[in-house]
Amino acid sequence: MKLKDRLLMAFIILIAMPVMLLAIAAGTIVRLQMNSIEESYDVETDTLQVITNPIQILNRLTRGYYNEIKLAALKSPEQLEDKEYIEKLNRELMGKYSFVIVRKNDELVYVGNEYKLRLIKDNLQKFGVYNTDIDGGLYTGGKHPFLIKAQDFYFKDGSEGTIFVITDLNTLVPQIKAVATQGVISFIFVLCFTAVILLFWIYRSILRPLNILRVAMNQIKEGDLDFSVQAETEDEIGQLCEDFEEMRVRLKELIDNRLQYEEDIKELISNISHDLKTPLTAIKGYAEGLVDGVAVTPEKQIKYLKTILTKANDMSILVDELAFYAKIDCNTVPYSFANINIHEYFNDCIEDLKFDLEVKNIQILYENDVDPKVEVIADAEQLKRVVNNIIGNAVKYQDKQKGEIRIRIHDIGSFVQIEIEDNGIGISEADIPYVFDRFYRADASRNSKKGGNGLGLSISKKIIEDHDGRIWARSESGVGTTIVFTLRKSTKHNENAEVSNNTERMSKI
Known part of the structure; x- marks a missing residue:
């Protein structure tokens, strides 16, 4: 994931995660509080109402009883003078955290709860003050919150009367406050949790690799180049x-x-x-x-x-x-490439070498199965240096009474392959991969006697590679060594060969 995608994801997480976690936390808290309110007040609630108008829940608690009182005040006010009816009503309201008070003129003739009356007495309004046409009540806050519903009526003797339905909110209000408190705590916790997650993620994906790089740079500065840094991400x-x-x-x-x-x-x-x-x-x-x-x-x-x-x-x-x-070594050798007839060139080489090798009791054998017209692209002088270096090594490390050097030339498609084989002391298998390295000599003690500086094969390798060819070695200790290299055929010959092949194919058709 690219770094910009990580930053975008971090931005989305910073917004989405708090919202999601807050929604879950708020839903859980409100649900628990609603269940508590329903159990406490025996009333059904919904989340929106708890949040927008919690007092309306308490209004719903006593709505049926209040409507019954209101209807009695309008049609049969004498029923409100019946003590048995009032006591029965008060007993039923006690299960709703409520009680009844009846007032005649300024005197309280019935009190359903004397203790709570002392808490609410100063909040009881006079006759005619309450608007009984509006469903609801009067909320009194403070240390002891209550919901007061009142209905005015007239006694038989014409006295002014008011019946009060008082609901204790000491249970509901703390629960609503608890919802707010828990919501704030949840909000803080969610922010901290999100920040910790993001910090851990950023540290793991950005800061830790950068710290590793810093340590690696210090190691390199101190000269330790073995301190490896592994990429853990693809950004x-x-x-x-x-x-x-x-x-x-x-x-x-x-x-x-x-x-x-x-x-x-x-x-x-x-x-x-x-x-x-x-x-x-x-x-x-x-x-x-x-x-x-x-x-x-x-x-x-x-x-x-x-x-x-x-x-x-x-x-x-x-x-x-x-x-x-x-x-x-500095790539400043001037090459003079030309098309060289491979037969004529190596025939001349063999003639030049034969006398010197015969003097040293070394026989040279020559095999060439390439078309006599084949030409290669090469610098004659530098190619001769390669052949002389290889033959010189063969002579230098010859340990037989009668030495033998074989030169074989084969056609391998677009290239000509030259093999120069001797029957000398050979090269150990462990040394073969290094024989073309500069200054390399397989046996330092032996080479000190034979002479040489270990540059011959290295120079030969560079010349052949500059000719767009390859060079390699095969050897067996005590048996001999074969140095093989390739030279590219001239373009003219390749084109002629292709035309000849096409003509031959057409004639067969």
């Missing part, structure tokens, strides 16, 4: 965590590569020192021999000079290889 925060993790991994790789590069440079310098020290020692020794007159004969002098020249050439080759590696 912007989660994307930020993923980007941070990618940055951390990339930074760690760069630093590890830099450290490895520094180690490789140290190893390279050590290898170069060794590789330069050997010819330099020879050159120095033979030069001192010439200076000191050790080589007294012309033949010996020529031998010394040839040795010095050979060692100088070895040093020159090493320096050239290092200079070339510096260029290829």
Whole structure:
């Protein structure tokens, strides 16, 4: 969920949840209070009336009795002078939290509840004050709330009379106040509950990931690049965590590569020192021999000079290889790509290599099953460097009395595959994945004797990849090694091959 959707949801929750919870709380509270009122006053109620006009509920309690009194006052007022009738009416009203008072002129002739009379006596209005045409009564508040209904009539002797129906509200009013109090408490509780839920949600989805990111940044600042950050959501925060993790991994790789590069440079310098020290020692020794007159004969002098020249050439080759590696490592090697006939090119290579290999008692075998017209896109000089590097390694690590190098060329569709196999000491299975890494040498002690700086195959790999090809190795310790690489055919040949195939298919049809 996106961060903006989370914020929108938080806004909706902030509005909807309090309303929903308040509705549930208010409904529960009012329902409980209504049940209590119904049980206390034996009257049916509804929620709206409790909220809008709670006193009307009490009016409903005694409405039947009051209408009966009102009818008697109009048609048979003498009935209101009957003490038995008044007592019977008072007993029935007692079940409704009510009682009857009868007044004649200013004297109370009947009181249904003496105790409550003392609480309400000062609120009894004089004759003719009450409007008996309006259904309801007079509400008296204060410490002891009552509802007073009154009906005026005349006694037989012409005296002014008033009959009062008094309803005690001491039970109802506290319940109504309790509804309001509980409503306020519920409102506060709902707001607090909603705030806690939102705070927990925001902390879990926003603040906690940001805090983890802050901790991770501090770890990186202290140099710890192993502190991983996992995205827990798919929103912007989660994307930020993923980007941070990618940055951390990339930074760690760069630093590890830099450290490895520094180690490789140290190893390279050590290898170069060794590789330069050997010819330099020879050159120095033979030069001192010439200076000191050790080589007294012309033949010996020529031998010394040839040795010095050979060692100088070895040093020159090493320096050239290092200079070339510096260029290829910075992608500044200028390639001169051209269409090269694969048959003619490798025939020339074999002729150039055959004599040198025969001198070292190494036989070279050549197989080519590619169409003689096939051309590849390559830089002839750089491709020769690749072949020489591979063959040079094969010669360097040859341990058999009679060495053997096989060159096989196959057609594999849009590419030509070249395999160069030797029967030398081979490479262990654990070392095969690393043989094309720069400065890598499978056996440091053995290589120190053989010489070399571990750049040959690395340079070859870069050249082949720049030719849009692939290079890999197969090997078995003690049996030999095969280096395989591919070269793309020229576009012209691919088009001709496609036309030829189409023509052949048409002829068959």
